[in-house]
Amino acid sequence: MAGVLVSTTINGDAVDFACPQDETLLDSLRDRVGLTGVKEGCGTGDCGACSITLDGRLVCSCLVLGVEANGREITTIEGMADGNKLHPLQKNFIEHAALQCGICTPGFLVAAKALLDRNSNPTEEEIRYALAGNLCRCTGYDKIVRAVQASAKEMRRKR
């Protein structure tokens, strides 16, 4: 392997890894860093299962190269809870049965958090469009939208 050394911050921790130049950040995160909460559904940026934030911006990690992460900050689903305290979105996804198989759940949570971080009071339509890059095949999205609505309400109350 003609590896390139990449230095990043992942979920607040300094992490170095080496990867080939043509490897996706998704593969680097899963196979080299061990963050398998980041899922691959398509590898072409169409399903959102691999959603992460890169310097605070929501991206599909399958469309980013591992080497592009050098010097940047990454957050994944593994960094969403505060210790053993779940993020309101995580708690509400469980309480509202917003997951069935759960493979899309990490991506939805990362994308929903990115929405609520910039819009604390989204309309149903804003939620639906903000999550339109994430595919779920089990739920019909009904309980996902309700879980995001409940989370937004709860987070506004706590502010």
Next chain:
Amino acid sequence: MGHDTSYTDQEFKVVGTRVNRPDGIDKVTGRARYGADAYAPGQLVGLFLRSPHAHARIKKIDTSRAEKLKGVKAVVTSADLPDLTDGNRGLLDILENCMARDRALYDGHAVAAVAAIDRQTAKRALKLIKVTYQVLPHVTDVDEAMKPDAPIVQEYVATDGLPSNVSQVNQFGHGDVDKGFAEADVIVEKSYKTEQTHQGYIEPHACLASVSPDGSGELWVTTQGHFGFRINCAQLLGMDMAKLKVTASEIGGGFGGKTHVWVEPVALALSRKANRPVKVVMDRDEVFKATGPTCSTSVDIKIGAKKDGTITAASAVLRYQNGAFPAIWGMLGAMTSFACYDLKNVKSVGYDVLCNRPKVAAYRAPSAPMAAFGVESTMDLVAEKIGMNPVDFRIKNAAKEGTLASYGPTYGPIGIGPTLEAVKNHPHMRARLGKNQGRGMACGFWFNFGGQTCTDLNIGLDGSVTLTVGTVDVGGSRASLCLIAAEELGIPYEQVKANVADTASLGHNDMTEGSRGTFSSGMATIFAARDAIEVMRSRAADMWEIPLDDVIWEDGQAKAVGKKHGNLPTLSLKEIAAKSPNTGGPIAGHNEVVADNAGVSFASHICDVEVDPETGATKVIRYTVVQDAGKAIHPDYVEGQFQGGAAQGIGWALNEEYIYGDDGRLQNAGFLDYRIPVCSDLPFIDTKILEIPNPTHPYGVRGVGETSIVPPLAAIGNAVSNAVGVRMDHIPMSPPRILKALEEQNS
């Protein structure tokens, strides 16, 4: 096994509550481990070389250059997977689908596979394999495939002694349809087509295979049924079933598509040859091209009725495209077609037809949605012709207890009538419609399946309960099974933990298919818990030194009854568990069952759409599902099944289809061009759970997973037809098809 499975109208304490699922935290934190999330020391990456041709003779495969590439540890072709099937043609079909033998039968059919130290090396190795093909004529359309001069897909399939693509023809029904049609005041005959769709689970197929030099092996895999995978893999590779341990990972969706082996036997063959663990993860385009989508169909429906709305006869001819290997999909279509109705004269003929497309697998109530599209569209046409409200027309003809079903059995208590009444009285039916909007409704049926199940229940020293099941949890069944165990034992839900055991840890379980997971494992859980209660009663009797008959189990504790012992303090499950080492050892319950009589399932759906006459684009603006659950163990996940099936049906009705070119190659093998519904495409999906108990389950449970996908094609078809004023007869009703229908009407 002598257990009485009869329904008893009991009061529930925890069953029916909306508890948090036990695997919830793992799934919202990224901890849950799916098919691609396993790693083994020294593992290799396995990749497949696939046919670029729809149909071709494989004249030669030269793997020598790939084998010489540094880092390549194994290359396998069909030569490494000898035919051990001993004349079992069905098994040989499975082998041939996993790896092409003398012919590639569809675009994407596997022809070779490599295992290498990393992905980059494996990809280079695939490019070094040289396959010499002789391209053969192909056929991908079901009607074309039935023509006398069509290219023959499987040489061993024959009709009346002549090579044919029709693998079987099945007929169901009763009465005399000719006589019935002669009695009709109104007859409607119409033909319909539906295109091929994929289950579209978000997790691609993935496994980690490891075969040891001693011939034993382990397989970690995303599957709906690891026991079935063990049977197939062991048979195809010549292994003892007991020496192959298959562990089901968490599963990222299946909907029927993960009931068959695809890459797994080949992954094991690669591992055996390389003597290293091999991980195979399919790409999305491989999932589309080379796993098991559902059938495309061509269906003719004829229904005759009196002016008062009584159906006098109904008939169907259904042609189901099975892909390259014979299956039973046309038969199931024929069986389900008229199952909602009480008909004196009915006949359904189902053809199973081979094409140069991937082997078809089950997709949620397999075959029923396409038949229902034809039947329920025609029902609306008949109702319109006799001037009757379509809901009233269906109510008048609905099957009921005692009805001889069109596919043979006589129904017990069923839910079609009640779902229709609920639809009739639903506020949705009275809501006003706007411009370019239309409303439709339709009914659906699914058999449900019971099958073989085996369950263990072990009580720990601290009184916590381990429930060990063998049915894969695809959508929250562990929560439901913990509720059932807690209900029986009389303890809090949180005191029970359900686990899905590997094949080395439990007896055979059939797959999670046929809406059977919660139904069958739930039944086995009830009996396993009752088995454990018997043990605890006996321990209590021994501890009290009183006769067993004087001990009852109530509210999670043993109670002594009768004049002599009635004042003894109760013994809780925890107290009995704590003393178990000195009272006879571990406390466990066990059950194995063939859970027959799964209880048929019916649903009625209402849908409102708005069609843009400029673009032909359709938006679903309101959707309501009414379905009989028998008994909803965990209502959230029952609603989730209703909503998920409806959403898949909406995608199928409006957008999703396999598009083949004239070259027989799939043109849209990805989520960009095969577009499943996204969040902004859908409204909230309202649900109404009816509970008409299944008389042959102690709690009255019926399977709930599949029926919800049956009505949508027709409900949306009726809604779109009402919105645009043209009868839509081809699914999906994509914008180009709707525009074409509008143009034809205007010209």
